[in-house]
Amino acid sequence: MSTSAPPASPRRAYVALPGTWAAFILLLTLTPSKDMPVTPRWELLSFDTAAHAFVFAVLALLSFFSIRRQSRFPKLQSMAMPIVIMGSTLFGGLIEILQSSMNLGRHGEWSDLLSDSIGALLGGFFAHFAGRWMK
Template sequence: MRLAYYALALGWAVIILVLTLLPAPLLPPAPELEFFTVDSLVHALLFGVQLLLLLFGLQRDPSVHLKTRLITGSFLLVVAFGILVEILQGSMGLGRAADPVDALSNSIGGVIGLALWFLFVRRFAASFRKTG
């Protein structure tokens, strides 16, 4: 397993941590929409992309055979990461609070990423696999 295959997923995880753990006063106000908040949409987008990048890394790694079990494990890892981020927000004392709605949005993003993988991406992902 080479770290280079997972560089995008790991880099994105760092971006998620930095953005979600910034002190509250440094964050711009998010406009409220009627049915959902922009914050929920951003959370879903961040974690959906996180899952897709992880799956791309696994797909490209020639030492890994990407089967349903590994895809499921990857999804659960991203969901656990989303919950961990919320726990960290609540425990760091930076004016942020652990929000179960954000944890749910993170998980929904994972579901969307998983759906995109199964509907579209995995059909084309084989062309990204590196050999040797």
């Protein structure tokens, strides 16, 4: 008699989305500078700033909905917004530290961390209000 693995929990699937996106962010941000493509030069806002804000907004959005789906932890659900914003910002800070210390030709910059934080705030607030609107 063979035993099969239990089906994957839906909660696990919700955690996989922000985890996969976080891995994608690490791949992008820790790629050596010589391997990076040339980015367009924008007049009003730099491409790099917009890219940082966008990827962290998506991370915050996915993380918020993941936390809200964790039915076993109602206290965690009620604290989703501050957890997401703080966690995303700390993740951005970790990336800047890694970029500075890994000798990849990349440099940790306060402006990147600021862009990450703004993206996390925007993504978190969008997710919060979208969740309320969808109810």
